[in-house]
Amino acid sequence: MSHPAETNPHGLNAVFGDETEPLPLFNAWYAEAAHAEPYDHTAFALATADANGRPSVRMLLLKGADENGFAFYTNLNSRKAAELRGNPHAAICFHWKNLRRQIRIGGPVTPVSDGEADAYFASRDHGSRVGAWVSLQSSPMASRAELEQRLAELQAKHPEGDEVPRPPHWSGWRLRPSEVEFWLHGGDRLHERLLYQKTGDGWERSILYP
Ligand SMILES: Cc1cc2nc3c(=O)[nH]c(=O)nc-3n(C[C@H](O)[C@H](O)[C@H](O)COP(=O)(O)O)c2cc1C
Numbered sequence: 001m002s003h004p005a006e007t008n009p010h011g012l013n014a015v016f017g018d019e020t021e022p023l024p025l026f027n028a029w030y031a032e033a034a035h036a037e038p039y040d041h042t043a044f045a046l047a048t049a050d051a052n053g054r055p056s057v058r059m060l061l062l063k064g065a066d067e068n069g070f071a072f073y074t075n076l077n078s079r080k081a082a083e084l085r086g087n088p089h090a091a092i093c094f095h096w097k098n099l100r101r102q103i104r105i106g107g108p109v110t111p112v113s114d115g116e117a118d119a120y121f122a123s124r125d126h127g128s129r130v131g132a133w134v135s136l137q138s139s140p141m142a143s144r145a146e147l148e149q150r151l152a153e154l155q156a157k158h159p160e161g162d163e164v165p166r167p168p169h170w171s172g173w174r175l176r177p178s179e180v181e182f183w184l185h186g187g188d189r190l191h192e193r194l195l196y197q198k199t200g201d202g203w204e205r206s207i208l209y210p
Pocket of ligand 1: 062
């Protein structure tokens, strides 16, 4: 990707802008990614660590980004959920290949409210709501037939058009960012990096070497 020659007062590419907090730039890049990425610009990697500090990472879909943080949903009996309960800090990373951009975000996580989880669950299509009941996510499964049996039972209980309540084992978390790094591809691997770090009541901006 070519870089516009124009830079901001920090000597950074103009696409970084001059915002004193990271959310406006996140929103701008996210909106651009919505057009640039053919499959799903909401996908990100979520890194968690267990109580011994051993990390694990997997892809998720972002379901909200605002001044309160970055929300995602999952099965509360999953590995990630167990790790987040034991160590409520996480890091997430978006990579938009077509834009050659990356955003890394880290910070503490807290569960979303029941009301919020209910509202998001209700917005999902019927199949996904049934699926949330059927999957014992991250638990060993004897065979695919076991899953299909559970699915048939749930479909009989909640046929298409039926209201499907949110399972008690399904909800979300919100990561409240304490640092956000924007990365932009540069020639000769001399990429550009802008880091925002939370201070008491604001954000500190620094430029990092590639
Ligand atoms: C693009 C993509 C998006 C995904 N989105 C979600 C999601 O939003 N929530 C979720 O629980 N799993 C999602 N998954 C599945 C997870 O990557 C993972 O397999 C699952 O959550 C179990 O992870 P765990 O065993 O570490 O808890 C997604 C996978 C991919 C490839």
